[in-house]
Amino acid sequence: MTQHDTIFSKPLPSISDFCFDQQVVEVFPDMINRSVPGYSSILQTLPQLVTQYVQPNSHLYDLGCSLGAATLAMRKGCEQTKNCKIIGIDNAQPMIERAQLHLDGYRSDVPVELICQDLAATKIENASVVVLNFTLQFIPENKRDEVIQNIYNGMNKGGALLIAEKIRHSDSQMNDVLIDLHHDFKRANGYSELEISQKRAAIENVMKVDTLEVHQQRFNKAGFRHSAVWFQCFNFAAMLAVK
Template sequence: MSQHDTIFSKPLPSVSDFCFDQQVVEVFPDMINRSVPGYSSILQTLPQLVSRYAQKNTQLFDLGCSLGAATLAMRKGCENFDGCKIVAVDNSEPMVERAELHLGGFKSQVPVELRCEDITDTVIENASVVVLNFTLQFVPPEKREAMIQRIYDGLADGGVLLIAEKFRHVDETMNDVLVDLHHDFKRANGYSELEISQKRAAIENVMKIDTLEAHEQRFQKVGFKHQTVWFQCFNFAAMLAVK
């Protein structure tokens, strides 16, 4: 069972950059559900989207799989497709170790290969579905276009990229409104002003967010034929792009 997230509840002499270490693994489900508005809705919709775009005898990728929540949702969506395999990747060894335990607790006909590696090194091939669930925002900005290009090149025709991200609004006034609404969401879920402030300081150097327009332009540039935002809550959005 996930522990309650209290990582930033006490004043820290200095706030280090956020990382997905063992401490975060222990509280991650609580942290993400109390921090990311709409997270559960995105996960609940993944099986439906996967069942729409999965193709038999292909691979499905969960890049930045953390504890495997999206992988489990993807597995539900492709159970009726013969020959499918899910490749779940994360560069945090504690995350991958815990994901293996979580995935092992549910029976399924769909095999899952767990890998501990940098997702920018993952070879994408014969893919029908690729999921980046709040992952691209942690990839260095200068590497993002090349990564999306590799995903596009590795997708079969009709394949889909499903990506969820925190984003920055191009209008600074509206961006401030969305940020304030997000902070209100965190307060309503029990986070203190100290926790909100220290978490923001910890993550600002490791999570560089794009505008929705930047995502759209990147999808178009690498060759995706169709794209849309299918879910948004405050400054968090889920998008799909179809090859």
């Protein structure tokens, strides 16, 4: 059963950089649903998008799979497609172990392989769908172009990259408005001012967000022919890029 997220509910003498450790694993579903506006809508739409772009005899990748929520959604979308395999990648072993337990609870003929490794070191091959669900924002900024290029290079023609990210608006005034709306969302979901402040301090050094323009430029540079934002709520957006 999912535990309630109280990691930052008490004053901390010092705030360490946020990491996906066992403590976060235990509360992650509660944390992400209460922190990311539109998260459930993105997951609910993934099967539909996967069905549209999955190809027979191909691989599907969930890069930064965490507890496997997107992996499960992807599996629903390719159950009618022959000879597909999903490969889930995460660099946190506690996440991989819990994801395996979640996947074992749902019967499916679509095979899933979970691997604990750095996604930047993952070789993408014969891919028809690649998902990066709130993952690129944790990759060092100087490696992001390389990650997207690696995905493109290993993707079949007509394949799709589905990427969801927290974003930064290029207009600083509008960016402040979006941040305020996000904080109101967290307050409405029961987070206190202390929790919001301490979580922000913990994550600011490990999560650097891009503008939509930077994402678009990165897709174009890699070679993607088409891209669009298909969902946005406040400063969170889901994008689709097609090879």
